[in-house]
Amino acid sequence: MRRFILFISLVLLAFVGCRTDYDIADVAPAEFLESGEHHHDEHTDGETGDEHSIDEHVEASHVGHSHAASTRNRGTQWFFNQPWAAPFIWGKLFRDAVIFLALAIAIFFITGRRRKR
Amino acid sequence: MRAVFTFSLMTLRMLFRRRTLWGILMVILLALAGIASVPSFDVSNQGRFILDFGLFGIEVGALILALGLAANLFPRDRETRTLMPLVAVPLSRWQYLLGRFFGAALVQAAALLVTCLGLMLILLIHKLPIPGDLLPATLLIIVEGWFLLSTVFFFSFFTSPPLNWPLTTMLFIVSQMSVAEFAGLMPSTPGLMRTVRMLLPHADVFHIKDPIAHGFEIEPVYFLIAIFYGLCYSAFMLSLALAVFRGRDLK
Numbered sequence: 530m531r532r533f534i535l536f537i538s539l540v541l542l543a544f545v546g547c548r549t550d551y552d553i554a555d556v557a558p559a560e561f562l563e564s565g566e567h568h569h570d571e572h573t574d575g576e577t578g579d580e581h582s583i584d585e586h587v588e589a590s591h592v593g594h595s596h597a598a599s600t601r602n603r604g605t606q607w608f609f610n611q612p613w614a615a616p617f618i619w620g621k622l623f624r625d626a627v628i629f630l631a632l633a634i635a636i637f638f639i640t641g642r643r644r645k646r
Numbered sequence: 647m648r649a650v651f652t653f654s655l656m657t658l659r660m661l662f663r664r665r666t667l668w669g670i671l672m673v674i675l676l677a678l679a680g681i682a683s684v685p686s687f688d689v690s691n692q693g694r695f696i697l698d699f700g701l702f703g704i705e706v707g708a709l710i711l712a713l714g715l716a717a718n719l720f721p722r723d724r725e726t727r728t729l730m731p732l733v734a735v736p737l738s739r740w741q742y743l744l745g746r747f748f749g750a751a752l753v754q755a756a757a758l759l760v761t762c763l764g765l766m767l768i769l770l771i772h773k774l775p776i777p778g779d780l781l782p783a784t785l786l787i788i789v790e791g792w793f794l795l796s797t798v799f800f801f802s803f804f805t806s807p808p809l810n811w812p813l814t815t816m817l818f819i820v821s822q823m824s825v826a827e828f829a830g831l832m833p834s835t836p837g838l839m840r841t842v843r844m845l846l847p848h849a850d851v852f853h854i855k856d857p858i859a860h861g862f863e864i865e866p867v868y869f870l871i872a873i874f875y876g877l878c879y880s881a882f883m884l885s886l887a888l889a890v891f892r893g894r895d896l897k
Contacts, residue, residue, distance in 0.1 A: 544878065545802050552677075561853065563734070595805035608856060608860075610859075611850060611853065612848070612850055612868075612872070613850045613853075613854050613857055613864050613868055613872075614862075615856070616865075616868075617757045618878070619867070619868065619871050622851060622872070622875050623871050623874065623875070625878075626871075626874050626875040626878035626879070627878070628880070629878040629879050629881070629882040630878040630881055632882055632885070633878070633881040633882045634885075636882075636885035636886065636888070636889055637885050638789065639889075640888060640889040640893070641740075641892070642883075
């Protein structure tokens with residue numbers, strides 16, 4: 530029984546060690562990464578009628594990096610490569626939590642049995 | 647569990663009587679006041695700066711509290727010879743560990759809530775809005791603090807307090823690193839480094855100061871998952887601590 534629990538513990542450890550990757554930039558689906566990349570949206574200047582990209586507009590006017598709160602902005606992919614913004618790893622988080630809980634219970638009983646002997 | 651509850655209350659009272667707790671709490675509150683007093687030089691969104699650095703200050707405070715509260719508990723019990731009578735009759739070793747942990751965890755949570763209230767007060771004094779997610783963010787830091795507390799208990803069973811401080815601090819720093827950054831510390835053995843990093847906790851799970859400072863809303867289910875993750879990892883660290891404690895000869 531003790532060997533069986535030890536075997537299960539090792540399998541669980543290997544499962545966590547080999548399968549989980551939290552580097553969101555590495556494991557994110559393509560659509561997630563694309564959604565935060567630079568947007569070169571074309572828009573028309575109201576006064577002159579010139580068409581130019583937002584990048585050019587920002588560089589030309591030196592107005593800084595202001596944007597409305599709670600909206601994605603260009604060049605901020607690092608900001609969204611955090612667990613709170615990546616729902617596709619929440620399942621992994623939950624799974625790992627369950628595995629660590631199972632390991633904790635296994636260690637508790639294994640070390641308790643050793644002491645009783 | 648009644649024995650654990652009683653012993654944790656005894657631990658709680660003992661820790662509240664110590665000056666260490668009040669000293670650390672004063673330092674954290676002074677640091678928060680210092681952050682808020684940095685002039686903005688007319689830069690807009692000073693509230694973001696105060697929130698971001700304030701929550702970071704509370705997080706570092708959680709580390710210092712964990713070390714200040716728990717690094718000395720087991721060594722002192724052993725030195726004053728109160729440990730042997732405790733584990734000989736009324737308590738088993740796991741009850742001793744859980745009692746000490748729960749007592750320290752309650753004190754740490756109370757102290758961190760006070761620092762959160764301090765940050766709210768600072769925001770109010772500067773006439774800045776208090777984000778609704780500030781309290782949940784503090785709750786996540788409390789859970790991170792409990793993980794650090796369990797780590798301190800783990801190290802305290804086989805190291806001295808002066809060694810416990812750097813070891814826990816090192817784990818705190820490493821747990822902030824991404825897998826790629828950690829593997830980059832020793833590029834010659836990337837496989838081993840990746841495996842080691844996967845087993846270490848991911849403290850970035852508890853960090854939501856960036857979205858709060860920038861006005862993003864966080865889904866409630868994320869809070870639940872992050873709290874569950876932190877509690878399970880703390881249980882894992884406590885089980886490792888118990889394994890070391892059970893194997894120790896206390897004579």
